[in-house]
Amino acid sequence: MSDSMTWLEFLSQAKGFLAISSKLNDSWQLIEKDKHEPNTFLKYAQKVKYKDELINVEYHIVYSISYQVPMLYLQAHRSDGGLLDIEATWNLFMPEMPRSDLYQMLTQMEHPVLFRPFMTLHPCRTCEILSQFGKQSTNLILTFISIYGPYVKLELSNSYGLINEENEKYEMKM
Secondary structure, eight states, X not given: OOSSOOHHHHHHHHHHHHHHHXXXXXXXXXXXXXXXXXXXXXXEEEEXXXXXXXXXXXXEEEEETTTTEEEEEEEEEOTTSOBOOHHHHXXXXXXXXXXXHHHHHEEEEEOTXXXXXXXXXXXXXXXXXXXXXXXXXXXXXXXXXXXXXXXXXXXXXXXXXXXXXXXXXXXXXX
């Protein structure tokens, strides 16, 4: 497996992931700001329980031109629309982690497509982590979300893997 991916590979695999999501009636969307590279990303929203309230979390899987890997961006809002600050976001997703480690893992950056602040899982080791899989992944987006998603309460159904395996078998027969 290559240690990185091109924009066109990201786009192709994002569309492949979206096809799996559609088969499962999951609510992932492909958002295309315009035709320019890399102005397309995957979007998913869900509610997450935090203390005694439900938090609306919006996740974006975006291509990083610098690192040539997928990146996970997110925003968390209270039911009144108020954005969770960085401290509350850390408490929601990684309450046991030492604060000094969190700045290197879950930090605030400008969204590369929307140009406004989002929280993101830092991509510096993504390439290394994705390359550690023995069997070459046919969909790095699916692999990426499966690995990184649970850190921020984004967990895919096991059905994603089953449908992806079915697609692999179908493609091999053709």
